Amino acid sequence: MLWLLIGLKAWWEGANQPGLPREGDALLHAYRALEMARMWRAGVLYPRWAPDLAGGAGYPLFVFHAPLFPWLVAALSIGLGLSIEQAMKAVLMIATLGGSLGVYLLARRWKLSPPAAMTAGLAFGYMPFQLQQSNYPQYLAITLLPWLLIIVDGALRGGGFTRRWSLSLTVALLGLSHNLTALMGYLLALSYAFALGISRKSRGRNLRKALAAFALGLGMALPYLGPSLIEIPQVHLERARTGVYEMVHHFRSLLQLLWWAPIRDERWGNRPLILTIGLHQALLALPSFALGLPGRRRTWQVAVRWGWIAWLMMIFLMTPASRPLWAILPGLSYIQFPWRWLGPVGLIVALLIGFSVEMVKPSIRWPAAFGASLLLILGTLGFIYDGGSRVPFARATLADLHRYEREQLYPGLTATGELFPKWVEGWPEPPPDVVRAYARGEEPDRLDRRTLPPEALARTLRLGPLDQRWEIQVPHRTPVRFSVLGYPGWMVAVDGRPVPTWVEARAGWLWAEIPAGSHQVRLWFPGQWRWRLLDGIAIGIGLGWLIGSILRRRRRNLQDPPSGPPAGAPEPHGESLHWGATGVALLFLLALDLRLPYHLWRITRVPLDHPPGADLSVQTDFEGRIRLVGYQIDRWAVSPGETVRLTLWWRPLIDLDEDAHVYVHGIPADHPFAAAQAFQSDHVHPGDLPTRRWDPEKHYRDDHVLKIPYDLPPGPYRLRVGLYGGSNNRRWRAGSGEDDGVDLPQVLIVRRTVRALPSPVSFGEALQLNGGEWPGEVRASEPVELWLSWRALRPLDRTYTLFIHLVDEKGRLAAQQDRLQLTSMWPVGEDVPLRAKFPPLPPGRYRVRLGWYLWPSMEHLLVHGPSGGNPEWESPQELQVHP
Template sequence: MPLSGLWNFAEKIVVSKSRRVLQHLIIPLLALMLLLLPALYPLFVGGFAKTHDASVHLIRLYLLDEQVRAGNFFPRWLPDLMTGYGYPTFNFYAPLIYAVAEIMHLAGASLPYALTILMMMLIGTAAWGMWFLASDLYRPKDRKLEDGTTKVAQPHWAGIAAGVAYIYTPYLLVNLYVRGALAELLAQALLPWLFWSIARLFTAPTPRRYAIAAAALLGAIALGHNITLLLLPLLLGPYLILVWLTSPLARSERFVRLRTFVGYSLIVGGMTAFFWVPLLAERNLLSKSAFNAPHVEEHVWSFSTFLEFNFPYDYAVSSIPFRLGLAQAFLVLGGLLLTRRRSLCWWFWVALGGIALICVTPLILPLWRAVELLSIVQFPWRFLTVVSLATALVSGGIVTLTQRTSGQTMLAALVVAIAIAGGRPMIALFDTSIYDDIAVDPAAIARYEAGYGAWGAGWHREFLPKWAEAFDADPENTSSDGEGGGVRENEITLHTALPDESLKATGPEKVSLEFVSPTRLKLFVQSATPTTLRLNQFYFPGWSAWIDQGPILPTYPSTQQGIVTIDLPAGEQRIEIGWTDSWIENAAEWLSILTLLILGIALAWRRRRLAAALACAAAVGLALILRSPLQSQSEPLTLVHTEVLPGFQLLGYQTNLSANGRSLLLTPFWYNQRRFERLSVGWRLVDEDGTVMSQIHSAPYYGTQSARRWHPGSVIRDGYRLPLPTGTPAGDYRLEVRIDAETEKTKWLPVGIVSAPSGPVYHPIGAVFTDPQSREQLELTGYTLAVNGAEQDVASNTLPVARPGDRVTIRLYWRALRMLSEDYHSFIHLVNHERQALTALDKIPGQEIARPRFWDLAYPESDTYPLTIPSGAESGLYYPRVGFYDYDDMERFLLEDGNGTSDALDLAPIKIIAPQKAAPKHPLRVRYGEFAQLLGYTLTPEVASLQPGSMITLTLFYQGLQPATRSYTQFFHLYAPELGMAAQIDQPPLQGGNPTDTWQPDEIILEQVRLTVNPGAPPGDYTLYIGMYDPENGERVLLTDKQGATLVDRQLPLARIQVSESVR
């Protein structure tokens, strides 16, 4: 064959294959992605969803990021949790979702944006996986054509129908928008891919890729959701038997493929051993609270709770136990009745879904109580993960009712329409946070834990070490008053077991700090006798201590709190205390690394050099992640070593700017050799002139710990948040500390120089709101305003201008003057001059992890309100009206000012300019001073004669040139010198709603007035005069015509109107 013929033949094959890929793969998947947009719409426009676990995810991701930036890439221990006592979160909680989100965060996305992008990725992954799984399940048999070729069937309509039904399954969207269960959502996204890969393993001509994929998916689920991993043997065992029995391959070939899958699964098991081995082996080291089973009876269906009867599914009232949706039930019933291709696999999914449904009913209760392993599953309604998978697959079978492509298209469209209509999330039902208003820092985390009882950024203390069993989650309130501005603290404190009085008050005579990182510190200690040193962190295997160039020192728990304790020999020595993993964790990590190395060697032996190189590179990468040598100081350390009280020494401190830039985070390190009944610490920043720029007085660790729980001989990592008031200039400040303990109260002691950035810039207000019942108070310290993201200077004479469709973002800064007992609501109503609301927003103020009940008395909390100007808004001035109220009784807080008492505060106005499409019937060109011109007017009705008592409507069309120097009043006079005034109106534009001193260049102002002829007006010819004047002195505005000539008496004779005699 000539070369040109070979080229044409090859081109024909490539084009034909590309067309098939486009038609049967790319187009269906793109269509599927478009159909997902209603499910994702709230994520695009609503902000960060305030789900049950939203705060938990933000906190864990923030703490992971903090550790990663310090060089610890897989932190099993998070020292900032449990209000500073530490928690082994990632030793037991699957880390994959946070690892993926952290990569996106390091790439530039904020914490909430990274989590939102992850949510979108999981939804897309779930839809694609279900498309592949359903397409294979309902694939018709290939047909032999007359020319001997085989036409491969591509039933993508069934895949699209099942994929959409899966995404709009209520439980999947409940996990996304209500629970915020991202780990479970990850499992829901990966399960279709896992079952599809296993099915393909026993049918595809080249099984290796599917064996690798299935094993990798098992590993991802192991690192993604522990509970799903626990349930997988119950799901995969029967499924493997089924696909084995239904496979068309020879028995020997099936054995080979099964062996391949098992081999790859063992390899993946070894690669992920660094997580699942400690998870299983060290679970017995957790407290009994980690195994407390919920009240199972509350989490199973009854006849009235198995089905959500609202259509569409009402996610706002979705209550436990979570329910099936009407659309979901209707589609699965249709699938059961109408599916034509009922293979053994189809019956498997029907049976599996039915069994999973039974597991959510009271029939499961005896088994649940008898099998302890089920307590790890926690809730029977978790089986809805399996139900969702099965019902979506069965629903896709409706498409197989007909063989005709047009019929399948119509049936698929019907399934898609019902699924979307019945399951789509409505944005109005979800509470969201503004992305830019979410700031996470250790202070917010500590107050969130103590305030909500969400210890360890969770809800069940599921990872509390067993040696801290005496930990008590009941808060204890303390208060202290500050000096220099009267800053007050009344904080929620951690209540743990009191110190064991039988313990001797031991400890080295001298301790010096040399180095700190999040999970490591280096000390120089001196002691004449053997002694004991404690670290104010919960003990857990993994904490180690060693003498510099000397022996390892055993660590163990002591005190009723179970904190890290080390016995020290006499003498001078440098010791290092840090988290180095337990022997089980170290062994598991080396097992994962060695698995990859052995895999690389095996691949090299088989001359698969590229794969071997990748395996070895992965081993090196995993070693760097798990056994990172890069840990360093997270922030610069200032050494002090000053005794602020007898037996109480400040070793040093670190400073860091908070995420929102409005405060300094101060981390002091104390060495304590005494007992305290009460202790509070004051901090302040003083400039070179002695002026106090910022000051707080607080209980330890952001107001959440009590020094009564500090044991003698302890090194204590503490924390405080020092606000930067608005207007604080950037520069170096003297940091001073003062201790208030029982009867001892120190003077302010300088401890170092701190570089601080400038304070936040906002317009100060200082309005105080008071609850008339409880007398609780809070202050609106100030606010900022932005239009379409551009900050406006509300303190200047420049008026903020917005147009319909624009987004006006108002950020309020609240400060509690007393501890608030409730999560009160705040509101902003954008009102006109008549106090009629144009748009409004009411919500719980503050960010997701800092609600009003836990506001810091010294720290203004931000509260952002995005307001979209409606399309029908009229031009004029509008006032943001701000207030606070109790949601239970709708009673507003009261505001007292010089004008009396009110229940709302009007902020500085904004100007809205609406487009005007109407045109004047009578064009003109008359200039009003230097600020406007009259473009024309319209009279309604257009009559030359009026009777007394009749009315005429005049519409003027002004065009603004610039704001006037003052607010002028218009006059409209129907007047004749010899007859007098027949009609008169004097009023500002829009009756005060659009003053002339706010008119903007090129703004079109429509002024409509209704003139009524006086009943006693004598008949005759009158002239309608218009103009403007200064209401303070009566001086009229200069009017000039289009030739520049000044109009007589500074008034415009607009029209001649005859008043006739009254008809009786």
């Protein structure tokens, strides 16, 4: 147990950094807990309606989202005077310790030795899925899973009231933690009970009592589970199950499920969610397979077989191959994201790691356990230390909550506003007086006085979050609007008598009619009668069974039959900490005390403005707020109709208060002063993350796919990158000048096959003419079109001008074009097709002369031949123009 606590030290160091992570849902759950604590202070312990969400319009958040985590945070915050941030971290620490302890005790129930059980407990605490997620209610529910299995084990062994009551309580707590994880946990517990029944031949009487206790536990969770199901038709829950949230987008391949955790700190702010079992954990669990083979200890054989079957089944459910199963099995799609099975999988893998350690010889089992524990810690450093700046939350207010909702586009602290009532369209704007009240830190008055007649009088009697009263005098029957969204459970009473209410079309505000005269009007939210019925059933089940069991019991079973070595019994031979193992233990303790995992991770940290693999030559600051750090491109030459993948790396220089959008424009480069774009890519949220959420201590990867049109003329194209934003989509200034964008250092070549010359022609060992096409004969009324294929032989730091002369038989200039080309941006070794079009020529014979020069010095690139260097090259092929 002591080593289990010490082993979690690295986890606690990562979680206890000041502030909360910017990425993920940490802040979202913190604000939910803030709302719960605010309601507790107002005397409402289970506020199914959250009146301060959606900008103050109200939201049925706690009808659909489990209350246990915010309850615990609110209890610690109010009871111990902790800030919401401190209370959250305390709950997470207790949950982590409790979950790891539960796995340890579960392993001991299967008669694993202390070192093996300790390793299993640490494997659960350092589960990659647990460490990288910030869905804290789900985290809490997963840490309850080992306790559910322990108590199922005990209930099937027999015993009385304590074990059955513990089972009911655990089932209820799991349901109140996270309904989706609870469903998976209940299925896992049923499979575990089946395995125990096979191995121990449990009596049917015990099984029936356990099932009854399980059902009573579900009944105790009815106050949440019931409304969360029956109220679905009242809201837009389909928004959270369509588009990017649709189940089909959240399967994982086997390679993804077994992928490594990050092995260095790349400061990648929008790194894709790494949903993995962890290759290091899978490899550590692999040896346990041998314990399931015939001829092994019967108890271990059954446990390992159950573990492997459950592991493989859950892996299958997370892969695309299981999609038909999700479609036909009732209730399975309720889990929403297949990768949620990683939580129960983590428990199974942790136990199998314990069995792997148990296979080691007793004399070296402790050193093996410490070695495996160190690997478990090192394998998850990328999740423990995220490397970015964090958001302080100690003094957060409701005004901060509203700002977070707006900036992050999280109405009601949900991703899509899926819990707005069905009759609400969009996101209603609360009246200005409600907004001003929140800004002053006051309770808002929900009576919209703008709907009262001018001669009406209204006096506030009481203001509470869910209960407000006024004395109102009106000259005639008057409909009055209240600044709350209508939802079943709101009531309005006039002089103590409920009156009918209705909701405003599209906006959803609650209305009621007040008779003429002076009246006391009350607006309050007592909830629905069926909610109160479910509350009563749950309380009745709990109290009734508790009282009935106490009255029926005449004898009390003080403790369960021991399943492992009795308390205080000596360790089996060879498993105690002998001098060699003691030395390893001391080294393990010293490594954690000196923060060795953190220092190892810090060595891998990428410097700011140096994302791995990026070309850093384009670093440019946009208005001192965002820096273009670098780029990566998969190729510089492409054919019409193909695509090019371009990755831009950005970093915010400050905390941004507005969203910036990115554009990439392809602009013809053979006419450098032409501004018309030929193709483009725009990202409203670069890197699929609003820039308001960006962390100045991290880089953000922005992937663009440039589609080259089939009819795009071949040639070189500049790739221009910039930012724009604001209500008028103003382009941001790049650098210290007036430019509104920056060109990538090389041009993109759209290919065209040009007939090759008999031998290439070199101009100053810098540029080479590889091909040329022009007609041998044309009519005098037809324009003349030439195609030339050029190649840069080396990187150029100058921009040359190409001249093309058409000369007649006497060597006189008949037509010419001089065109500045961005040769300093040409990629070396790529053929660059250039097109020149001349107006119709008089009849006669013509030759083509080509050359390059610098402007304004007129320094030419020379073509070397038998007679020395020439400033131009003349084609031996003639052009015949017929009348």
